[in-house]
Amino acid sequence: MMTRALLCLVAATTLALQAGAARAQSAAESWPNRAITWVVPFGAGGVTDLVSRKIAELLRTRLGQPVVVENRPGAGGTIGTEFVARAQPDGYTVLYASGGPMTIQPNLGLTKLNYDPLKSYVHVRGVSSSNQVLVATAAAPYSTLAEFVAYAKANPGKVNFGSPGPGTAQHLAGEMLQAAAGIKLTHVPYKSGSSQMTDMMSGILDVSFDYLTVLRPLIDTGKVKVLGTTGAARLAALPDAPTVLEAGYPDAVNAGSTWVSVPAGTDPRIVSRLSEAMAAVLADPGIVADLTANGQVSIADKGPAEMEPFIVEETARNKRVIESAGIGAQ
Structure with missing residues (x-):
C-alpha cells in the first residue's frame, strides 16, 4: 500500500503537470501576445534580407504583433540558424531559413554544426525557390x-x-x-x-x-x-x-530555396497558425510581384508536411554534387 506521504507526492506531481499543461495550452491559444523575433542568418541589405523584411512587415499586420527583424550573419548562415535551434520553442523566435546552412553546410564537413536540419526545427512554410x-x-x-x-x-x-x-x-x-x-x-x-x-x-x-x-x-x-x-x-x-x-x-538544374522554421518542440497549434499566416502573406500581390521581379518562384504551397521531404531531397542532391566534385574542408 502507498504511504500517505507518497500519495501526497503523487497528487502534487499530478497537479503540477496539469497546471503546466494548462499554462502551455493557454500560451498556445493566446499566441502571439508580444513581439516576434524574425532571425535572418545573413547580413542586412542582401537578397535574403530585403525579401524577408517585406514578408515580416506583412506578417506583423496579419498577426497583430511586432515582427522584429534581427540579422545574425556569419559562417555561411550557420550562426543565425543555430541561434534559432537553441531558442525557446514558444513561437516568438522564427527563422527565415535558407538552403545554404540547412542543405549544403551539413554536407561540407567544414565545422561541427550544433543543429540538425531535421531534428532541431519544425519547418513551417516554404517561401521561394531561386x-x-x-x-x-x-x-x-x-x-x-x-x-x-x-x-x-x-x-x-x-x-x-x-x-x-x-x-x-x-x-x-x-x-x-x-x-x-x-x-x-x-x-x-x-x-x-x-x-x-x-x-x-x-x-x-x-x-x-x-x-x-x-x-x-x-x-x-x-x-x-x-x-x-x-x-x-x-x-x-x-x-x-x-x-x-x-x-x-x-x-x-538547381535552385536555392528559403522557408520559415521554428525550434523543435513548438506547440503544433502555434505552428499551424504561423503556417496559415505565412500562406496568406505569400499570396499578397506585392510579395508575388517582388518574388517574380527577383527571379524567384513561390513554394508557399509547401506546408509543414511537405517541407521535411523537400529538405531531405535537397540535402541528398547537394551531397551528391559535393562528393562528386570533392568539395569539403579545404
Whole structure:
C-alpha cells in the first residue's frame, strides 16, 4: 500500500503537470501576445534580407504583433540558424531559413554544426525557390549557353568561374554544369560577392553564377551578358534566357530555396497558425510581384508536411554534387 506521504507526492506531481499543461495550452491559444523575433542568418541589405523584411512587415499586420527583424550573419548562415535551434520553442523566435546552412553546410564537413536540419526545427512554410543566372563578361567570345559549352570543351581548364566561396550555392551550380555538360572549368572562390562582381566587370573572371537580384544592375547596364539560367523553366523576369534543361542538361538544374522554421518542440497549434499566416502573406500581390521581379518562384504551397521531404531531397542532391566534385574542408 502507498504511504500517505507518497500519495501526497503523487497528487502534487499530478497537479503540477496539469497546471503546466494548462499554462502551455493557454500560451498556445493566446499566441502571439508580444513581439516576434524574425532571425535572418545573413547580413542586412542582401537578397535574403530585403525579401524577408517585406514578408515580416506583412506578417506583423496579419498577426497583430511586432515582427522584429534581427540579422545574425556569419559562417555561411550557420550562426543565425543555430541561434534559432537553441531558442525557446514558444513561437516568438522564427527563422527565415535558407538552403545554404540547412542543405549544403551539413554536407561540407567544414565545422561541427550544433543543429540538425531535421531534428532541431519544425519547418513551417516554404517561401521561394531561386534559380541562378549564368553570366559572362561583355567581351566574351560566346553569347549563348551552347556557345559557352562548345568554347569550354575546346579550352579545358582555361575558362574560370567565380563564386562567393567553396561550397556556396554558386559554386555548386558551376560544378553541376561541368559534370552535366562534360566540361572543365577553373573555380575561383571569393570572400564576398561584391569582389567577385568587380572582377567580372574587369574581365578577370570569365563567367559567374549568381541570383538575378545581384546581377540585375550589371545585366541592365550591359556590363555582363546572360548565357542562361539553372532552372527547369524560364524566369518570367528573363524570358529570353534559356535554361540548362532546354540546353539538354537536366542534371544541372538547381535552385536555392528559403522557408520559415521554428525550434523543435513548438506547440503544433502555434505552428499551424504561423503556417496559415505565412500562406496568406505569400499570396499578397506585392510579395508575388517582388518574388517574380527577383527571379524567384513561390513554394508557399509547401506546408509543414511537405517541407521535411523537400529538405531531405535537397540535402541528398547537394551531397551528391559535393562528393562528386570533392568539395569539403579545404
